[in-house]
Amino acid sequence: MSYTLRSKQESEREKVVEKWGSLDWLAGKRIGNANELTIGRCIIKKGHSNPRHYHTNSEEVLYLIRGRLKHFIEDKEIVVEPGDTLVISSGDIHNALSIGEEDADMITAYPGVRDFYLEDERGSYKKR
Secondary structure: OOOOOOOOHHHHHHOOOOOOOOEEEEEEEEHHOOEEEEEEEEEEOOOOOOEEOOOOOOOOEEEEEEEOOEEEEOOOOOEEEOOEEEEOOOOOEEEEEEOOOEEEEEEEEEEOOOOEEEEOOOOOEEEE
């Protein structure tokens, strides 16, 4: 039997906090506790949005726990409610705006280690 336990305190130490919210990586190769799957918890503050971005090497699965989100995927807008699961295809430019009465809280998952291209202030995308 083999397992890895990542404590809440370990996760808190590596939490990424931004003006728009936060991202807490829970499992994945980059943090040393999983190879084939990456899982994170993302909070988008009420009235804020995360930056536009895309991933070329994997689809992304999002599960909304609370709040409401308007997801922008390429030229489409999709409202996501608590309990909804959204799968975004590899290569699709996307981001989300928190439109509910409270902060949006979601789980994000994807296979392996994803790449990440973030939109800059000029509208260009840079690999991060």
